[in-house]
Amino acid sequence: MARADKQAAVAEIVESFNESAGAVLTEYRGLTVKQLQDLRRSLGANASYAVVKNTLAKIAASEVGIEGFDDLLTGPTAIAFINGDVVEAAKGLRDFAKANPTLVIKGGVLDGKPLDASEIAKLADLESREVLLGKLAGAMLASLSQAVYLLNAPLAQAARLAGALQAKAEQDPSILAGGAGTPVAAEEAPAEEAAPEAAAETEAPADEAPAAEADAPAAEASDEGEATEA
Template sequence: MARPDKAAAVTALSEEFRESSGAVLTEYRGLTVAQLTELRRSLGQNARFSIVKNTLTKLALKEAGVEAQIDDLLVGPSAVAFVRGDVVEAAKGLRDFAKANSPLVIKGGIIDGKSMSAEDVTKLADLESREVLLSKLAGALKAKQGQAAAVFQALPSKTVRLAQALADKRSEEAA
């Protein structure tokens, strides 16, 4: 029979997995409490960094219905950054903190129900933020619309210039 405190912890973890858009698993061995506090602050409002027990995390993943296979990542001391919102921003925060504080090791993660390796999380962190990508897309679409408008406007103006040139030529021949 499971103890009530462990059952509550599994329920809370499974709820976090269900509600988050992504989760990044890390190893925190060697970080001080002050560094962990700094990491939590640096992740901001859209991510929550929690130290977890591996066996409870495995149970929570099954309870949450997450099909990603991350059992091999749940070895040693583990912590999870539960991300609500932009996963790229949280991955950047973790990557930058790991560069500055070598004891933090990114193991991998789960993004939209799919497991990711540490390299995949790093590649994700190299992406620009969602807002920047959307603004680039909007700029590209606006540029294409401008080009299309110029093409559509060029045809009537070329027709008018051609008609004017023909009229000028006829008036020269008549004179």
């Protein structure tokens, strides 16, 4: 490879490192061209998969400040540059490696920090960004629902009190004027004054009762007189 071509290839790898959130180094020995195409399709927008020369990848890694790649860059090497969800890309590589054991995940880098194969496997076991966001959104909605309930409870009570006050005010407008209620109408006052007369009329039969009893001895005396004359 000409020197200019090598420089262009290194620059391309450097750009891929800089533009990606992470990278996973793999050994693709034994994979067919079709399997490599299937792997690229399975990664989708989450990652791009590129075959690289080890010497050029070492130079590019050195230029971007990535350490620990020298021991991993052996054998036929291809790098998955992760552009989307890191967890989803790791899951895609893991699942493909299970179905195609000839793909070997050797290690990688995430946010400038080197990762070994076991750390990438742990990364693949995590829940995806969409799932985590869904759970977070669900938790936030639950918290907001509780907050709305707590805020609405006093308002609902106040609304019920206001409704009751309005209904009372419609029946008795003096409440809104600060009064204790509508006073008793003046025409009703004589009813109270007439009460003693009604009571007197009620007691009248009681006064007549002794008179009836007083007539009883007279009647008895008259009967006795008639008996004596006889």
